[in-house]
Amino acid sequence: MRKLAIYHLETLLWIARLGTFRAAADRLGTTQPAISARVREIESQLGVTLFRRDGRGVSLTARGRQLVQDCEPLLAGFERALMQAGDFAGATGVVRIGVGEIVAASCLPQFVGAVSRDLPGVTLEIELDLTARMLQQVLAGARDMVFLAGPVASPGVRTVPIGAVGLRWLAAPELAQGDPFATPPALWSIGSHSPIHTALLRAVEDGLPCRSINICNNIRAMIGIVAAGAGVALFPEAMVSDAVAQGLLVEVHAPPVQKIPFEAAIRAGEQDPVILELFRRAGDLQLG
Incomplete structure (x- = not known):
């Protein structure tokens, strides 16, 4: 029987976050059958059922939720240690960013330029939207980081100010x-x-x-x-x-x-080291 590897845990965490095998496959750059095979391997190795089919999506069983809670900080810590050792130069992945028109026309080009230069392995997917929708998207895991007109008051997100606009x-x-x-x-x-x-x-x-x-x-x-x-x-x-x-x-x-404050926001429990690094960089921006 095959031993569990890092990619098995990564698969488990992204299914739990995004809610479907297809979304996890898109995020990890593989196919839905490959994701299903990984889940079968995890469940076979552990001897437990981790996911319950829920319409078109899936939800975690009680054992699955516990495994995700235990593994998420471990995997994030492992990835963060490797990336910090290389000053994030080898960071890879797709980060989905939501942004409003004001940020897009001001400090976003500076932010994207720095990320492209310093983290060439990171791909950005940027979508313009309104603050109310972007807040819901980051809470639901459909966006990794968003730039919002604030102040944002939600226990589900962590924010950092990026300036204010008159x-x-x-x-x-x-x-x-x-x-x-x-x-x-x-x-x-x-x-x-x-x-x-x-x-x-x-x-x-x-x-x-x-x-x-x-x-x-x-x-x-x-x-x-x-x-x-x-x-x-x-x-x-x-x-x-x-x-x-x-x-x-x-x-x-x-x-x-009164000026309108703007903030970068991620999920309060975000563990992905690449997203956390981009969030840290967002805190250095100055809008206006």
């Missing part, structure tokens, strides 16, 4: 002539779950004139809309410096005092 009320130059709020204008905001939208609503509640509140979940598209004279918007500074410098947008109201 906000500016901007409109097209022709709309800014005189008092742009003499006749209540249409206001534009990004998604209703964004803290920027919350800041806009707070300003309206405090008396800022408003004819209507329109939503556009893409900041670059919203820059074009507002520059065409469609209204006034509350923009993050990190996204509008070029448009302001070119004279496409001008300031029409005093900016909010």
